[in-house]
Amino acid sequence: MDLVLHHYWRSSSSWRVRWALEHKGVAYRGNVVDLLKGEQGAAEFKQSSPLGVVPCLVVDGRALTESVAILEWLEEAFPEKPLLPKDPWKRARVRQLVEFVNAGTQPLQNLGVMRHHSTDLEQQKVWARHWIVRGLAALEHELEVVAAEGSGGKFAVGDELTWVELFVTPQLYNARRFSVDLTQLPRLSAVDAAALATESGLASHPDRFQPSVAP
Ligand SMILES: N[C@@H](CCC(=O)N[C@@H](CS)C(=O)NCC(=O)O)C(=O)O
Structure with a gap:
């Protein structure tokens, strides 16, 4: 599985996803979207992230935005080391x-x-x-x-x-x-x-x- 995370170092929403990937030991490649330079507004990036925000996780060529949705997917695709309680x-x-x-x-x-x-x-x-x-x-x-x-x-x-x-x-x-x-x-x-x-x-x-x- 090929994972690319579009993120920015100081973006709190990006950190959520980096953290989950680290916790579960899931390998990914990172791509920096510089928010201060306005790269999130580039037409090409907005094809993957229509709101023009990071994070955006591209899984085998399919882009997924919204950190909660990404974390839900990670939880289901990589159930080892769960980040949700059982109860x-x-x-x-x-x-x-x-x-x-x-x-x-x-x-x-x-x-x-x-x-x-x-x-x-x-x-x-x-x-x-x-x-x-x-x-x-x-x-x-x-x-x-x-x-x-x-x-x-x-x-x-x-x-x-x-x-x-x-x-x-x-x-x-x-x-x-x-x-x-x-x-x-x-x-x-x-x-x-x-x-x-x-x-x-x-x-x-x-x-x-x-x-x-x-x-
Ligand atoms: N609900 C989204 C929030 C994403 C979001 O707001 N990201 C911020 C950085 S933390 C962003 O890219 N902001 C760019 C901007 O406002 O131009 C998520 O959870 O992924």
């Missing part, structure tokens, strides 16, 4: 927390949305911070609910890495870029620390793909 209720919790980031936070602070909101860089940051603070507060609250019902553990849901960390840690990485105060988020911070201590978390980290340090 149906815990799986539902994972999907719920993922959507807090995927639908409720990241789309509101995406590059294209920030630029549409304002051309002023400071105004863009104020906008992004607002939605990130809102999303992270909701996540922190819900992690408490998950722990209280007995679904918690070393990671957000249970003692194994799940999709939650693949969404939460990149979102916290964004939060730091936008100077969001994380001191009131102890549960999220603990989940983040545990996630960043995993091999796959480090191997897929944006720092490793930064153009100046990338091999």
Whole structure:
């Protein structure tokens, strides 16, 4: 199977997919789409990713976008080292927390949305911070609910890495870029620390793909 991942080093949605591929030990070739240069808007790239966003995983010539759909496919095509718990209720919790980031936070602070909101860089940051603070507060609250019902553990849901960390840690990485105060988020911070201590978390980290340090 031939896998090509179109991604960008600092894109949080790209990190989710790099992380899942690393965790499962699935080999892929990477292709950088430079978001700051506007390469995501190129007509050729939009044939594969009509919204002009990364990530885009091309599987034997077939392009798949949307990180949740990609992670679902990876889970089914490569069931070894699962990133979803077995228990149906815990799986539902994972999907719920993922959507807090995927639908409720990241789309509101995406590059294209920030630029549409304002051309002023400071105004863009104020906008992004607002939605990130809102999303992270909701996540922190819900992690408490998950722990209280007995679904918690070393990671957000249970003692194994799940999709939650693949969404939460990149979102916290964004939060730091936008100077969001994380001191009131102890549960999220603990989940983040545990996630960043995993091999796959480090191997897929944006720092490793930064153009100046990338091999
Ligand atoms: N829901 C999409 C989000 C993709 C997305 O927003 N990607 C961002 C980077 S994290 C992007 O490519 N932005 C380019 C732009 O806004 O111009 C997914 O989960 O894959």
